[in-house]
Amino acid sequence: MAPQDVKPPPAPAALAAALPGLPRCAGVYLFKDQAGRVLYVGKATNLRARVSSYVTTPARLCPKTTLLLAQAVRVDYLITATPREALILERNLIKQHTPRFNVRLRDDKNYLCLRLDPREDFPALRFVRRFAPDGALYFGPYTSGGSARETLKVMKQVFGLRTCKDRRPAPRTRPCLEGQMGRCLAPCTGRISREDYRTAVQEAVQFLRGRGRSLLRSLKADMEKAATDLDFERAARLRDRLEAVRHTLERQDMARPTFRDQDVIGVAQDGDHALVLVLLVRGGLVSGSREYYFPDMPAGGDLLGDFLSQYYAEDRLLPDEILLPWTPSDVKLLTEAWREQQGKPVRLWCGGGKSPEPEAASGNETSSPSQRRRLLALARENAQAALRRRQQATRVGDPLLDLKERLGLPAPPRHLECLDISTLQGRQPVGALVVFREGRPDKARYRRFRIREVAGQDDYAMLREVVSRSFGKEGRELPDLLVVDGGKGQLRVVLETLKELGLPEFPVVGLA
Incomplete structure (x- = not known):
């Protein structure tokens, strides 16, 4: 009998086989694909119960979670002493691995x-x-x-x-x-x-x-x-x-009758598309807002909880009060983590349920429930308007869809990377890699490479070095499209290098 390749079992079966070995305690779980890349990081107060929810109720899963399970072939876990430690560890692992199926927030370094x-x-x-x-x-x-x-x-x-x-x-x-x-x-x-x-x-x-x-x-x-x-x-x-x-x-004649610093969260959703808007109220004044667009709902379906966990990381200053449209599932865990992070209680007010009250403020600094509801309504309306703008821009001349059709790509290149080699009159060679997500520059992921191993003017060898250093990192996320500044020769070198690294195939084009 001729030897046959043994294919791994379907993802739900592989995860189901791992369930008996999972402990019933707090910790963090990691879904990984066949190549060992981390696809998703989640936290749980009971690891076995949480992971079992993925395989015992498949009909209730959202499309993105179904896609996650189709690619996951193993689940790893890390035990923590408390659920709060699991929350902190989840943040750190997401920052380290940048998993494809977790909520990703654009860096706000421009503020x-x-x-x-x-x-x-x-x-x-x-x-x-x-x-x-x-x-x-x-x-x-x-x-x-x-x-x-x-x-x-x-x-x-x-x-x-x-x-x-x-x-x-x-x-x-x-x-x-x-x-x-x-x-x-x-x-x-x-x-x-x-x-x-x-x-x-x-x-x-x-x-x-x-x-x-x-x-x-x-x-x-x-x-x-x-x-x-x-x-x-x-x-x-x-x-x-x-x-x-x-x-x-x-x-400041538009000041509200409160001098609290508040973050007001508005959420808008249309099918698989969602947008979270943070309305910034500083010293009683609405000073601005931030938008975070999600073309796909996160795996697990808890958009608000995942967003709050990542948005209020340890390097972000917390306001006096956070207004939420509804009560997230991990509200107690979040308030405990924020209390320790801030060194004092952070007041949380939820519009769709009972709100935890860490410590009520005294005097006239406390907003009334009606004022809070008006702020939440304002944040929701702005989130809905921002989501409509995003969708309208997608429907009218989406450049990513146009690029997909022109290049015959399997999907719009939501994650696009561009690679170039440059010298200064033949000296001081460097390689540059720029990243675009959803058609916008992701400057936090821009990279510059000093050429170390190539002497003289050898564009092919320089390209090989830069591709090896960038794409040779373990767990490196692959783009939907890689654009190389060069003709057929440069394109051939890049494709050969990617093949030598053992990476799965993905679209690469040369721009001569």
Whole structure:
């Protein structure tokens, strides 16, 4: 009898065979394909019960989960001591493996925020694009660069905080231009003490946290005390600052009757397409929004829970309150993780069910249920409008569909990569790889390769090196289409290199 290739059993059968070996405890499970690539990472309070739900109720699964099971041939797991540890481990594994069937969020590094480090002798306000757990204070993010710069302008005019890049300002005999214009207290000249500068810093932090009304009362009391003590020079400075703060607050005529920082989540869904919108409310003001589009529903069907787990990762500053359209399944686990991450309770209010109340705020800082419902309705309407815009753009001249038809591809290239080799007059060769997802640049995944193994001008050898280094990494996600800058020769080298790496075939084209 001639030998025959033994094919692996269908995915549900392979997973069912693994069920008896799964423990009944908290942990993380990983679905993998025939090549060992991680397809999906999930968390569970009971690993066996969670994985069994995939194979015992196949009729209830969404199309994307069905596709996941068709490709998965094994399931691995990691046991954790608590469900909260499983949540953190799930985040880390998703970030490490970027599985195809998990929720993916675009990097928000383009959003500006203000950073102030109180450990500096004379803290400065600076623009940064990422929050970091470094002990500094962060304010934002600002979805508009104009609004961020306007905020910084107000902070300089009202409080006089320095914005120079030096961590420790060098001594000067004359103030810089900002100091001469009255937009910096100029601690570098020694004309203000460290204590007085830190008082201005505390007032600025109070203002940025949305406590402007409380700051007005404090400034007024300090001004009256300075006048009583016959310190008229200080009283005049406080009077000017008081008027500047009052003028700034009066311009915010659309302020809501709350000074909380809130994230309001809106979800819109149409078939397999979904969009999650985060409405940013900072200091009672709607300051902007972020959109996250999902052309396919995530495996498992828990879009809101998966989104919250990934969106509020450990490097993101949590607001005082999060408004949700309904109660996610892991609400208790999420609130515990956020409490530990933030160092204090994060208030969660769910529009479709009973909301956990970690600690009720006092005074008039708490939004009423009707105000919260109006914000949720606003977020939902914006999410629905954004989803319609996305779908309309897809229906009217979708370039990915056009590219699919022109190149005869099996599916639209939702994940597109482009490769090029460049030199500077024959020297300093580098390779560049750019990535597009859903027709948009994914700049967080751009890569630049310094050519290490090739001497002289040999484009073919350089291409071989770059392809080997990029696609030779274990678990590397393959694109729907790879575009190579070059003709038939360059294309042949790339195809040969991919074949030598043992990778499954995928479309590759040359652009001469």
